[in-house]
Amino acid sequence: MRCCEPIAGRDPAAHSALAARLRALADPTRLAIVARLAAARGSVCACEIASGFAQAQPTISHHLRVLRQAGLVKAIRRGTWIHYEVDDDALDGVAAALAAVRGEAAAEAA
Amino acid sequence: MRCCEPIAGRDPAAHSALAARLRALADPTRLAIVARLAAARGSVCACEIASGFAQAQPTISHHLRVLRQAGLVKAIRRGTWIHYEVDDDALDGVAAALAAVRGEAAAEAA
DNA sequence: GGGGAATATTGACACACGTCGAAATAAGGT
DNA sequence: ACCTTATTTCGACGTGTGTCAATATTCCCC
Numbered sequence: 001m002r003c004c005e006p007i008a009g010r011d012p013a014a015h016s017a018l019a020a021r022l023r024a025l026a027d028p029t030r031l032a033i034v035a036r037l038a039a040a041r042g043s044v045c046a047c048e049i050a051s052g053f054a055q056a057q058p059t060i061s062h063h064l065r066v067l068r069q070a071g072l073v074k075a076i077r078r079g080t081w082i083h084y085e086v087d088d089d090a091l092d093g094v095a096a097a098l099a100a101v102r103g104e105a106a107a108e109a110a
Numbered sequence: 111m112r113c114c115e116p117i118a119g120r121d122p123a124a125h126s127a128l129a130a131r132l133r134a135l136a137d138p139t140r141l142a143i144v145a146r147l148a149a150a151r152g153s154v155c156a157c158e159i160a161s162g163f164a165q166a167q168p169t170i171s172h173h174l175r176v177l178r179q180a181g182l183v184k185a186i187r188r189g190t191w192i193h194y195e196v197d198d199d200a201l202d203g204v205a206a207a208l209a210a211v212r213g214e215a216a217a218e219a220a
Numbered sequence: 221g222g223g224g225a226a227t228a229t230t231g232a233c234a235c236a237c238g239t240c241g242a243a244a245t246a247a248g249g250t
Numbered sequence: 251a252c253c254t255t256a257t258t259t260c261g262a263c264g265t266g267t268g269t270c271a272a273t274a275t276t277c278c279c280c
Binding site for chain 3: 045046047050057058061062064065080081082
Binding site: 012015016018019022023025026027028030031032034035038086088091092094095098099101102103 | 125128135136137138142144145148196198208209213
């Protein structure tokens with residue numbers, strides 16, 4: 001007696017790539033950083049980001065690097081200060097990929 | 111000399127809640143499980159999920175529990191078998207919350 | 221080019237996470 | 251009642267992650 005029909009495999013590489021970007025966002029501090037950068041509508045210097053959180057400056061710097069390596073934020077050197085801003089396309093890409101996972105059935109049905 | 115204007119704090123609780131759900135999704139295996147469940151357009155028994163992955167069956171059970179505790183999937187007991195299905199509303203909620211983080215600036219500007 | 225400020229890197233620590241094998245629980249069939 | 255099957259829970263191990271203090275790097279200004 002079978003419980004249900006087998007399901008064909010999907011795209012494992014896409015899942016790993018999306019998981020990597022989700023992992024970068026799956027931290028309250030990093031999420032707050034992204035929200036602040038998005039709310040700023042432009043670049044924000046690292047000093048301002050660091051001073052807005054309880055964590056130590058190296059910790060914020062670490063989070064910024066994680067976000068940068070995930071391609072979610074961009075760093076712009078402006079003299080002594082380094083300004084950060086969100087990569088809108090990357091953030092939209094995450095949301096779109098998430099919607100794609102949820103809607104893979106519809107894509108297959110077509 | 112100031113590098114930029116200070117930014118008012120946002121909602122830290124919302125960030126923690128969203129981060130928790132993102133953490134549940136930020137794993138290739140769990141993402142693939144969600145994709146399979148979404149593609150199935152209905153409930154899939156745990157045996158079918160487990161047999162579709164390289165990981166051991168208890169490992170898949172663990173991932174299913176993480177997804178269940180995050181409210182992303184629902185379990186339905188059907189005799190000997192336990193069927194799982196995605197909680198579409200929860201998944202949409204994650205995407206919406208992500209869009210909200212990205213669009214917090216717009217909400218503030220209004 | 222030397223001093224000072226902003227930011228990044230390093231090293232270390234505790235803790236969480238993914239993974240597995242083994243054992244326990246739950247449900248059905250004979 | 252027993253045995254079989256499906257699923258979860260438990261215990262353990264290695265690895266990854268968030269955090270900090272200390273140090274290094276980079277840049278401006280004098």
